[in-house]
Amino acid sequence: MPRSIRATAPLMAWRTIDILTITFLGAAFGIAYWGWGLAYQAPSTALTTIFPPLAGITGAPWLIAGVVGGLIVRRPGAALLCEVVAALVSMIPGTQWGFTTLISGILQGLGAELAFAILGYGAYGLAAAMFAGAMSAPLEAVYEWFVYWTDWGWSYKIAYLVILTAAGAVIAGGLGWVITRALAAAGALGAFPPGQEAREARAV
């Protein structure tokens, strides 16, 4: 597997297009999150009826912005900022979860950010994406124990954490990676490392 291309050095030197891309992606995901907030109710209720912690599956799409932001811009803070902006934008018109959306955004973004940091901001393949997706989940799950699932027993709480983490890896990580590839293939990431990777892949 080819090594991922890093962002231009120094890593902390954000270009204007880096910052704007992250916040614009965040805003676009925020709109999509808001839409998902209206659509997810039916499948979520169905899953909860089978086994309540399965709500983790329908919760995972909300973890995607951080993964995609990190995969595209590849600078420290990209995943966190992208997820926080997405949360902020989806919160303002009125979401199910009100202000807690922002808290969730920060916790989820921190998780994804931590994953990319552990990888030294140097790995951005499918495995790294799934790792970031998985890492977006635990802080969020624990936070939800205290705010929403206060009446659940420990077995359910643990099951929820595990399911959200797994779904985060597959849905946020896997799908986030697919979306990033699709954007690169569309030629929209020319100014970023994934665009460079797509060009090199074509050139080979």
Place this chain on the structure above:
Amino acid sequence: MLRDLDLTIEAGERVLLVGPSGSGKSTLLRALAGLLETADAGELSGTVTLDGVAPGDRPGSVGLVLQEPGAGVVAATVARDVAFGPENVGMPRAEMPGRVASALAAVRLAPDRGAVADSQVLPASGVDEVAGLGGAAGAWPTSALSGGQTQRLALAGALALEPSLLLLDEPTAMLDAENAQSVRAAVDEVVTARGLTLVVVEHLLGPWVDLVDRLVVLDEDGAVVADGPVRETLASEGERLLATGVWVPGAPAPTPIEVDPALVTRASTRHTESALAATELTVARTTRTVDGVATTRVAARTSEPLVVGAGQLHALVGPSGSGKSTILHALAGFLTPTTGRVETRTGQVVADLDPAGLAAHVAWVPQWSSSTIVARTVLDEVLVTAQALGRLDAGSETRARALLDVLGLGPLASADPRQLSGGEQRRLAVAAALFHGPELVLADEPTVGQDRHTWAAVVGLLAAYRSGGGAIVTATHDAHVITLAGDRVHRLTAPPAAPGPRGGEPLLAGRGPLALLLGSALAVPAGVLSPGWRPSLVLLGIQLVLAVSGLVSARSGVIAPLRALLTRLVPGLLAAVSVAWSTWLLGGRDLALAGNGLTRVLLIVLPSAVLLPFIDTDRLGDQLAQTLHLPDRPVVAVSAAMHRMQSFGQIWEEIARARRIRGVAATWRRPATIVGHVLALTVGLLLRALRSAAELAVAMDARGFARAQRRTWFHPARWTWGDTALVALSALPALVAVAFVMVVR
């Protein structure tokens, strides 16, 4: 893109740069502005110097105006937008209003009387305080500007940094004649008054010839093929320019090329009757302020019935903002007219057609042709609707390739359509709309941005479609196309603006964003701490009383704000019910436990639904940077992105419409199509977001944002007594919850 280009421009010269599309004109402009590496990738060699130094060395020494109106808008109000450059170079706040006023005066940009008052829609409150800083422009929303005004705003934004060189990248390509003239007049005036050097890229030369003194012509490979005084060069190089497709002034309209009608006609459905009949239409749009006060304004109206017969071409004309696109949307059934009906030949209401029926009947060429792209290759893009309708046959691919050849897209048949240039995408959208042989095509500016050759191909193709019985309704500024429509030209006039809501505002209007956020946050401890559903009901009661007193005002009455609040609460109610449901399932089907869950979520969510919609994104940026001292550049980027929230919502809608009319919409019968649909919408939206970010990055860096180390801020961020009161009152339920907990113990 560009190779071995050597160009010297003297101070004070006015240069018009022309060349066929793909010749690297825009690349050259970005190089002159020192912004080549802002958003582009590729090999770069060579240097650009301005008075001996690199153009980026003094921020703002090169002013840049981009093609798409609004692409470079940074702020919600005109004054703040103009002040963006001065903020970036750290100009003291006291000097800014003067600089802003002189830049606005230079481009003659001033609000119409009433425009400011009428736009005092919540939550852009705090207007009085702001107006003091920027005069009327301080309260003039950038979203209320016409295309021409927006381009003049971009010009003013560049002038605020007192550039010596002004670069214009097809500044009038997307404007109607009147707006385009207003922009050229402003350019002429400021360049003369300030003695600026000017470089304009344009493909429509005529109107610029009198404004410039030198003409530089590039060929397809980006090499200079002619360079000299404008009239002499036009005279000597006219033939060559015509041959490369440039719109040379004075030359007759190109002759549409002959296209075989069989390419775009289905023999089995040769149409002879009328394709569409619409009565007089009115489309009204109702906007609601946060406190539920509704304002209804007419967005578009036609003054006569529109009966589109087979083979006819109808043109909708009128200045930008007159509602041409809106009427096209109504004809396509995307929106239901407030008065009037749109029916197909068989008397069906267009808006009631299912996706397949709609796709079979009507095709659409949208203003943003990139949003209709649904396939992965150019060839598939042409075939996709025919395939969805089961209209493919053995000869389809051959015909599709022939169609692409006509439009000069043949060599790109297996390319990814999203990689094409804007002009290519527009031609592809025309091909994709016509191929499956719909009865009617609704085309929004199908010829914009085409050179003479591609124009002749598009118009020839449309003519072939008509001769096969197809009908066309087009919204257009193109004088040649309007001529082709003969007497089937429908002139739309801009409907009058509706007056904004009058009377006292609710108490929450004008509260600072941080106070609003903090107030929402304080609901979380209240919800978490509340010891059961009975105390929670009490707390909810307190919250409701506070909500009503914050929302109700003389202008809104009591009912409207509560109804608006209830609408915003619907998602929260659903969430509360789902939490209650899962708690009930688990908790031994105990209703009290379920009640605890239900009320807890409501307690957490209610204040957010009341407070958060009042957040003003510009002021949020002010407070995040100046009150919380978060880093300037990310804060500016966050506000800029939040500005575009609404337009991103519209893009989502537009892509969904495009998929519906292309016959590829999802159905609940096949759940896999839903997943594909949502994914396609998301990627489509992200692509547009990425492109806007790249455009804005160029515009911002041209105004010194790349090097903005110590920014200043046009507006101070004040924390008011009202903000303190809001936070204190919001803390009340949490405090009462603590008291309940102590009593329970």
